[in-house]
Amino acid sequence: MLYAQTSPAQKRRALREQLASGELVRFPGAFNPLSARLIERAGFEGVYISGAVISADLGLPDIGLTTLTEVAGRGQQIARMTELPAIIDADTGFGEPMNVARTIQTLEDAGLAGTHIEDQVNPKRCGHLDGKSVVDADTAIKRIRAAVDARRDPDFLIMARTDVRAVEGLDAAIDRAKALVDAGADAIFPEAMRDLGEFEAMRTALDVPILANMTEFGKSELFSTSQLRDAGVNIVIWPVSLLRLAMGAAGRGLGTLASEGHLREKLGEMQHRGLAGVTVDYTAVSKVNPGTDSLLYRGYPVQELAATQPFEAVALLLWNGELPDATELAAFEEHERAHRDLDPAVKAAIDLLPLDAHPMDVVRTAVSVLGASAPAVEVADNSSAADLAKAKLLFAKIPAMVAYDQRRRRGQELVEPRADLDYSSNFLYMTFGELPEEVVRRAFTVSMILYAEHSFNASTFTARVITSTTSDLYSAVVGAIGALKGALHGGANEAVMHIFDEIGDAANVGPWLDDALATKRKIMGFGHRVYKRGDSRVPKMKAALDTLVAHYDATDLAALYDALEADFVSRKGIHPNLDYPSGPAYHLIGFDTLTFTPLFVAARVTGWTAHILEQTASNALIRPLSAYNGVDERHIDGYVPDSAARAAADRPEEAEA
Secondary structure, eight states, X not given: OOSOSXXXXXXXXXXXXXXXXXXXXXEEBOSSHHHHHHHHHTTOSOEEEOHHHHHHHTTOOTTTOOOHHHHHHHHHHHHTTOSSXXXXXXXXXXXXXXXXXXXXXXXXHTTOXXXXXXXXXXXXXXXXXXXXXXXXXXXXXXXXXXXXXHOSXXXXXXXXXXXXXXXXXXXXXXXXXXXXXXXXXXXXEETTOOSHHHHHHHHHHOSSOBEEEOOTTSSSOOOOHHHHXXXXXXXXXXXXXXXXXXXXXXXXXXXXXXXXXXXXXXXGGSOOSTTTTOOOOOOSSEEEETTTTEEEEXXXXXXXXXXXXXXXXXXXXXHHSSOOXXXXXXXXXXXXXXXXXOOHHHHHHHHHSOTTSOHHHHHHHHHHHHHHHSOHHHHHOOSHHHXXXXXXXXXXXXXXXXXXXXXXXXXXXXXXOOTTSOHHHHHHHHHHSSOOOXXXXXXXXXXXXXXXXXXXXXXXXXXXXXXXXXXXXXXXXXXXXXXXXXXXXXXXXXXXXXXXXXXXXXXGHHHHHHHXXXXXXXXXXXXXXXXXXXXXXXXXXXXXXXXXXXHHTOHHHHXXXXXXXXXXXXXXXXXXXXXXXXXXXXXXXXXXXXXXXXXXXXXXXXXXXXXXXXXXXXXXXXXXXXXXXXXXXXXXXXXXXXXXXXXXXXXXXXXXX
């Protein structure tokens, strides 16, 4: 979606719950909507919108020259672009008490989660400058009462800012803060506190949340979040920091441009490439809910699906948008079981490949052969019905490809599928030649569901780009498999087991991690750019791994798993992603390490094909631009353009298609 999907009411409720928890919430200042997106992606709890920044953005000094229309307009632009609650600086409320009342309702309408009203005389000035004047207590109280009376959503946060500390001292500031709380303020913003002791004094005197302003070059020391938390602060803002960083970088860049005539040496400092933060298109297939950090398939939290649904039902959900009823599920299961066999042409192609070929190369080739073996007219048919049929066929066929490749590497014969088994049982039967225990079947099913879909990841985006050219579904899936092979995307579950093999024993974790961090080695299986508080899929997969550990009595592996997780999280504050528990789970089940990512393919083909169907239904060619940074135009010595080249160069510009 273009704008946030969390409603203003939900954001306000989330902020209230955060404050009620007693934890410190961090609100960096956004200077435009894109910077708010950066704040959200970096894992902060909220966005602050500074009056000083709005003034600076308009080229004005921070002395109360902005209007309510300008402030509310900018606030709306920022608030609607982020799933986080946004608090805005309303200066002195833009006038007398009735103006304050209008300000509150305008800011509510703009989608803000809260605001603060200060007790300076208007025209006001930056709270960390000398020469401020404050209004009397009665006037300040009237402003807050007007604000509280005017709000329509009781969760809209009314914060009172007091600048009395710099004018009359700490004791007077505490008295003013108490009076403002009595007037109905939900929180207090004591401006220009000199040290942590002053924050602690405010905390002792008040029973509402307090805010700390960590603006640079001001009256307050730049305390850390841990220091502020220990002092009892509930909200911390860095109001102008991002603008100062951005403007500083812009100034340095302009200096380089003026002196060098180009910015080639600055390319490494720019936000560039990778499409990070760029909204490419709409999707209704999946999303990560920022409020709960849950991955949703068509609105359902994936952990709920993994706990209650067979993988076949989840596949239908991804393709069709709804969970199937019993009749629909039975029909699909019958269809899938009838198409599980390994096609002779595909088997022959696999047999031609060397045994040391990576299994991802094998499954990529097998899918390509399957598509090339189908009637050309069927392959070229990109209708929704035709592509859904291909998606169902791949769902049924890929397990045989993966299972046979592992068996042939071990010198074992092909195991034919059994139509009396469900998807997971049959997959495991074809791989190992025996029926799985229920605990194994269930853990494997959980992994398939958790891996099935994850929005516009690299391989899914690859599939959608290929689909946007109107190429066929098989080609799109083959391209997606190629993208998934990369260690930065799909190969991480393999890498986890390689790390475990290196470490060997839980007792070796500390020295191994010391060396890995000292050499700046990337530790696979930890961290995910989408999740702010850890991958929401991990608890369900870890629970499945625990059942396998108990089943196989794999206490040594569990000890190594726990030791590495605990040590890495304590040092880096980065939590495991899905690959961390799934790698050991696949290992215990009996899969070769190199087979782990093909298992990912078997699961993710459902998500890929759901996106292919969605892309085809409302297609536009995905063709981004690039910024050229090579040499300027140059010519071959002695080259003389012919008449056709000269005529082409002289043509007028074409009209847009």
